[in-house]
Amino acid sequence: MMKPIAENFIDRLKTNQSDKERKKIRRYFKADDSENRVMGVRMKIIFDLAKEFKEMPVNEIAKLLDNPYYEARMGAVSIMDFRVRKKSVPEELRKQLFDLYLNRHDRLNSWDFMDRAAPRVIGMYLYDYKKPRDILYTLAKSDNPWERRTAIVSTAWFIKKGELDDTFKLAELLLDDEHEYVQKAIGTWVRHAGKQDEERLLEFLEKHAPEIQRTTLTTMMENLTKAQKEYYRNL
Numbered sequence: 001m002m003k004p005i006a007e008n009f010i011d012r013l014k015t016n017q018s019d020k021e022r023k024k025i026r027r028y029f030k031a032d033d034s035e036n037r038v039m040g041v042r043m044k045i046i047f048d049l050a051k052e053f054k055e056m057p058v059n060e061i062a063k064l065l066d067n068p069y070y071e072a073r074m075g076a077v078s079i080m081d082f083r084v085r086k087k088s089v090p091e092e093l094r095k096q097l098f099d100l101y102l103n104r105h106d107r108l109n110s111w112d113f114m115d116r117a118a119p120r121v122i123g124m125y126l127y128d129y130k131k132p133r134d135i136l137y138t139l140a141k142s143d144n145p146w147e148r149r150t151a152i153v154s155t156a157w158f159i160k161k162g163e164l165d166d167t168f169k170l171a172e173l174l175l176d177d178e179h180e181y182v183q184k185a186i187g188t189w190v191r192h193a194g195k196q197d198e199e200r201l202l203e204f205l206e207k208h209a210p211e212i213q214r215t216t217l218t219t220m221m222e223n224l225t226k227a228q229k230e231y232y233r234n235l
Helices: 006-014 019-026 043-052 058-066 070-084 091-103 111-128 134-140 145-153 156-160 165-174 180-196 198-211 214-220 226-233
Strands: none
Touching: 006 043, 006 058, 006 070, 043 070, 058 070, 058 091, 070 091, 070 111, 091 111, 111 134, 111 145, 111 156, 111 180, 134 145, 134 165, 145 165, 145 180, 156 165, 156 180, 165 180, 165 198, 180 198, 180 214, 198 214, 198 226
């Protein structure tokens, strides 16, 4: 295998780029091209390369985050995610990756960066080492919508472990958020929490349904009965 450094990862991406894929990916971006330049590499290839390069040193992952290409930064967060999945990874390294994600959040400007890495790089670290979760509430108050999305998406790991409090608390804080992808995250993760505890979901809806944006409310209620959906829509 090639040495797991940023330069070699970029070279491998370049050998797999195509104009067809570039046009396909480009359609999903609303941001300026200077912020999200696209090579044109399929997501499966990025993930496979990330697995292959998962031993990449933290300083080299940081170089990928500095890269202007979307695929390089997606590779960075994917490497981080695959790395922390190993139980043998020491706390010190997981803390370094946790800090790298948060300190370079300015380089994460698409919803899928959060979904790819926040649950394990942020949420799992906080859960496994019983760290204070204040950082999530700080992120929820950020002017950066992607940081606000990280706050709610990180609770995915807590939900997996049966802990729902932070998901509902953060959802309450973010209900008035005007950003589309923050609202989508609220709807998605409250719905997942509701799978674990439907009564808790119904209590949340009883209290907040009138103030929840329509599309977010619909997402939250996907697993409810038709009668329940009608009831909460009419509150």
